[in-house]
Amino acid sequence: MRVCLMIEGQEGVSWEQWVALAQAAEGAGLDGLFRSDHYRSIVRGEPAGALDAWATLAGLAAVTSRIRLGTMVSPVTFRRVPVLAKMVTTVDHISGGRVELGLGAGWYESEHDAYGFAFPPLRERMNELDRQLAEIVRHWVDAPELQPKPLQRPHPPIIVGGTAKPRTVRAAVAHADEYNTVWPTVEEARERKRALDDAAVAAGRDPLRFSMMTGCVVAYDDAGLTERLTAFKALTGTEAPAIAGTVEEVVARLREYEAVGVERVMLQHLVHEDVAMVNVLGDVAAQLG
Secondary structure, three states: OOOEEOOOOOOOHHHHHHHHHHHHHHOOOOOOEEEEEOOOOOOOOOOOOOOOHOOOOOOOOHHOOOOOEEEEEEEOOOOOOHHHHHHHHHHHHHHOOOEEEEEEEEOOHHHHHOOOOOOHHHHHHHHHHHHHHHHHHHHHHHOOOOOOOOOOOOOEEEEEEEEOHHHHHHHHHHHEEEEEEEEHHHHHHHHHHHHHHHHHHHHHOOOOOOEEEEEEEOOOOOHHHHHHHHHHHHHHHOOOOOOOEEEHHHHHHHHHHHHOOOOEEEOOOOOOOOOOHHHHHHHHHHHHH
């Protein structure tokens, strides 16, 4: 199982913090750094906010050399297809072929209101997701007049996420390389993986890579874990994320997910000021690798 760092960029992450987190992730041997693509805070509230996801990733591409970089996920309501396709292509070139695009229908109505984005009903947003997925692939693979093409062939990996409901599974099987599911129990991960594999077989294509995103707090010992959980509770008002423990406990928990088909995990780190935890995640990744 490959381990990635997941940062909620809308929670007031400064540029200096982004650089520290990305370089820590690279130094710790993590597979990648993924970030949300929101414009307004969800957890911390005002005045926390977001630097733009794709502008941030372009900058991080220039100060890293190995880790994968991507969004989890960019909403189809934010950007027109030609702009998004060009942004991802640009980051692919800056990074030397390390970018991935997570794309979704969007859900956070408050940020749409605040920034003046249209927020149509879910059915229309899902239709737009289908349209944008197909059009982005056309920009990258076909359309010889649209240059330059991304460095990665046939194109940068595309990720679609959800809880394995038919509409997102259908979109992923038609256009994506990976399906990412959020906050699953082990049994839910097993069931969602089965639904995804069945849909891929029915469509006559190879299985998609199956990944998950979930919250994590990890430390080397119980004292360190208590300190981090205290900070997590102060921020979120909840006792612990879905996965919390010492390195050995977190590895054992992630092995359960690996056994039901999860190939990659994006571990959400909400207390982003705690860069030292990224190094602990590196030890988790080393044991799982």
